[in-house]
Amino acid sequence: MRTIFACLFLCSAFAFGAAAAEPSEETIARGKALVEAGDCASCHTADPAKPFAGGKRIDTQFGGVYSANLTPDRDTGIGDWSDADFYGALRLGADPDGSHYYPAFPYPYFTRLTRPDIAAIRAYLATLTAFRSETPPPELRFPANFRVLMIAWNYLFFRPGIFEPDQSKGTDWNRGRYLVDGLGHCGACHTPKNIFGADKRGYAFAGAPVAGWFAPRLDSAERSGLKSWSADDIAEYLKSGRNGKSHADGLMAEVVVNSTSKMSDADVRAMAVYLKSLPAGPPEPAVSPPPEASMKVGAAIYGRFCVACHEADGSGAPRIYPPLPGNALLQSADPSSTLRVTLDGAQTVTTPRAPNTGSMPAYARDLSDQEIADVTNYIRNSWGNAAPLVTAEQVKKARAP
Template sequence: MRTILTGLAVAGLALCSAVAGMALAAEPSPELIAYGKTLVEAGDCAGCHTADPARPFAGGKRIDTPFGAIYAPNLTPDRDTGIGAWTDADFVRAVRNGIAPDGSNYYPAFPYPFFTKMTKDDTLAIRAYLGTLAPVVSRNKPPELRWPFGYRGLMRIWNAMYFKPGLFEPDQGKSAAWNRGGYLVTGLGHCGACHTPKNYFGADKSAQALSGSKVGGWYAPRLDGAARTGLQSWSAQDIAEYLQSGRNAKSHAGGPMAEVIVNSTSKMSEADVRAIAVYLKSLPPARRETIVTPPDEAEMKAGQVVYAKLCIACHEADGSGAPRIYPPLPGNALLQSNNPSSTLRIILDGAHTVTTPRAPNTGEMPGYAKQLSDAEIAAVTNYIRNSWGNAGLLVTPAQVAKARMREADGE
């Protein structure tokens, strides 16, 4: 009997040792964690999941949508309020299919329609990095959505209509850089979440991918090859420089894009940023550009008066500015966008040049909301959108007044 018990004890010790060995083997390697960190930065996860910089990834940040507000959840490894108790399968299903561990559906403000293109290995690398964060107790806030959008069950219908799960499919006829850029743009980087127009139900108009869309009080411009309002006039180097530094010889980043550059693209590897540039430069226009009728002579003269008084000192009489310090206006794609929201936001509120390790010098433009009337702001906007070869749709004082109201509402 003693022999049998001794044998069982030895077998038990051997089993425990084996299990312990398996547990040790399951620990993510430093290389995997480091790779996961690069993916988290490429996906700009902190941009949505950090409300308090002192508590990174603890969630709580309010995300406004056309249907109401959603609060980003806690991604730290706290077992009660974060993802510490999740299994790998839970995490993969949440990220790539938008389904929580309890089986409920996430709203597509969480961009799982893009993340579905990620590989399982990359998804688990992200989990490995998140598992190294300091656990933070931060309970998730319920969404504040208008009726009937608060019923998560409706997401099953939305998914059936608009969600297409599946990995990014490489094009064997394209270069490795193009395929890497496509993987980042259409998947992990979820560029279309802002830059693709949406239908009435908040789903992407896939036939118009990356052809520009409204984002709160701003406008995310076209990333396709449109001549006047897209990236046709930008080189791949222009795109890479913009993503790495927040500025180039053609434009400066502002609004939500400035945050993306600071938190995400400026931290990405040279190879990944250039891959994005290669992919974007290959995109044809997703829709035709609107034919523009120039403003009348009186409107242009009224705008020129305002420009000569307030703008010419920095942007010069010919609009050339000082590239990478004061953005040039001729040929500026965002300036000529059909939707003038970003231009109006900058004129009303002013702008601060985004600073990055590659471009640490600062710049500032004052806001003119209090100094100029709606008619004056409309006039100067029309002037700069239709001078020096530019062509932009007419902006009315009513549009300026609406932009002021959005500012007053905190949007």
């Protein structure tokens, strides 16, 4: 649910002024919870000593952009923004001077936020420590560096509109949809983008590459989606960063630590209810078994390097080393996340609900490109798993900085 500019301007339009009355403590507390649900900290904190002061580089398909300073500093932050400025940033993707934000900031999702929630977010941000921190200019390639083109982008791809509950659905489903499709902006990472950086129509939550990782499918796809996950499985994953089927790694681990682990049980349950209702989207690719020679080499490598933690049958250790059979991310058409973990290693995310930890060593130096391809093919196509062939060339590209 990684956050590219998750709140870049989610809060980039905040101000001290324009409020007729001081917000209540209850409103501020609700705003804090909303900011956590929006995962603002993941994008807007480059220096832990300066939370929400921005300056973190966000890589996109067009180049790099930098997150904005969300603190109440009046010169470099958002301390002099009016209520209308703040509202326009979140709901319309517009800067106070009238220029348009780039869609790396997910205002196409935040447009669904209600006015009371926007006001609560603003109230909380006003309580932050103000830091003077200039936001570096975008580093985008031609022609994306011409911001005026966003006028055409918005005309083609942006449809503003506040969330409207579906009266035929229950309370949990509607709350979950508001969080997943709006504040949580899960599709910003989990929905593939077209050549213009907009959500690809007809591919909602079908999985997408993000900064060298692969944000997996969240629909009901058989092998690589959430079909085999229960609502309880999803809620536990969001709350603790792990469950009996998978662990959060990479960018999703950051989302869990900064956002979903801090959300209420009721809200993560609502998200789970909504996600379980999503139908399967585009069909998964047809899969042919890898060459027998590759599987044989992969089995030998697995026996040497992996079996001690993941067991001969791939079952792993409950909530420490994730199981491999039936693992949805492992069977994704795009193997980027599997390759990333194999090359660089991994650390089990630590949360209040799951404080114990485990780790996996990096194998970038121990194994060649072909060997990593072979063992990856083995674990992606054993114990009932089925996934497309991984090549040495893909591993070579994954190694590149």
